[in-house]
Amino acid sequence: MTTGFFSHPDCLLHEMGEWHPECPARLQAIEDQLIASRIDALFERDESAPLADEAALLRVHTQAHIDFVRKTSPIEGYAAIDPDTSMNPHTWQAALRAAGVAMAATDAVIAGRYENAFCSIRPPGHHAEPDRAMGFCFFNNIAVAVRHALEVHGLSRVAVIDFDVHHGNGTEAAFVGESRVLMCSFFQHPFYPFSGADEVRPNMVNIPLAARTKGMDVREAIDLLWLPRLHAFKPEMIFISAGFDAHREDDLGNMGLVEDDFAWITDQLRMIAERYAKGRIVSCLEGGYNLSALGRSVVAHLRALADL
Structure with a gap:
């Protein structure tokens, strides 16, 4: 199985201060673990993605939001969006590049260059709502890529999977009520951003989980709740918001997953994609x-994507 590895040096330029956990070292930790695991040469790398243009962003975000992020971009120092989210002079370009990488991977997978692809990008995106940046996120990378698949490539059934420890409120806001999209997620609850657990939406399969939930309980919930809906939906492509902060070693969450759990989840999604979607996945x-946990978990995720 051919798996593309997409990234760009611009994604290293955004940073929010030495104290901030969402830091450039995250991408380097992934690279280090790929080398240590001796699988780095097994993936074809692509760092050629263009910046996302305004038309692509407007499929998800309001003009006012795009203008706000652009206007907030500082010439020097930092500009705060919220207490946890700020911009440096490179953030605007990094955010455009991250969304552009997600779209480039989508193009490559749909064109058949790869069966699936992983995007090693930052800033992350799944908390970015159509009209608001929050939670370390400025533009919703996965939502921009999904809209690109729907509107540019003409797909009619797309599944979005989110296994971050935090609910993907921005992605849900982008697709709630969209019949062409089925979104499946689990997340720690109650926990930031304190959403996703109350209202039942027809195209949303949300699984709120208590703190300290371990991998076997997550697997059972996925088996009972995600997989039947995915089989019934028969997606033409799968997009994954791949958050690894549900790992038991991650201090920003309080769940109990390990690398094998992320590999198992990815295996289930790969089998769904092989059955209905020509194997097409963009993560x-x-x-x-x-x-350390991030790097090891991404290696497990990549091994499962590539069926190694």
Whole structure:
């Protein structure tokens, strides 16, 4: 199985201060673990993605939101969006590039260059709502890529999977009520951003989980709740918001997953994609802040994507 590895140097330029867990070292930790695991040469790398243009962003975000992020971009120092989210002079370009990478991977997978792809990108995106940046996120990378698949490539059934420890409120806001999209997620609850657990939406399969939930319980919930809906939906492509902060070593969450759990989840999604979607998956990095656990988890995720 051919798996593309998409990234760009611009994604290293955004940073929010030495204290901040969403840091450039996250991408380097992934690279280090790929080398240590001796699988780095097994993936074809692509760092040629263009910046996302305004038309692509407007499929998800309001003009006012795009203008706000652009206007907030500082010439020097930092500009705060919220207490946890700020911009440096390179953030605007990094955010455009991250969304552009997600679209480039989508193009490559749909064109058949790869069966699936992983996007090692930052800033992350799944908390970015159509009209608001929040939670380390400025533009919703996965939502921009999904809209690209729907509107540019003409797909009619797309599944979005989010296994970050935090609910993907921005992605849900982008697709709630969209019959062409089925979104399946699990997340720690109650926990930031304190959403996703109350209202039942027809195209949303949300699984709120208590703190300290371990991998076998997550697997059972996926088996009972995600997989039947995915089989019934028969997606033509799968997009993954791949957050690894549900790992038991990650201090920004309080769940109990390990690398094997992320590999098992990915295996299930790969089998769904092989059955209904010609194997087509695009996975985009979201959370994961313990650098060692992040790197190991991404390696497990990539091994499962590539069926190694």
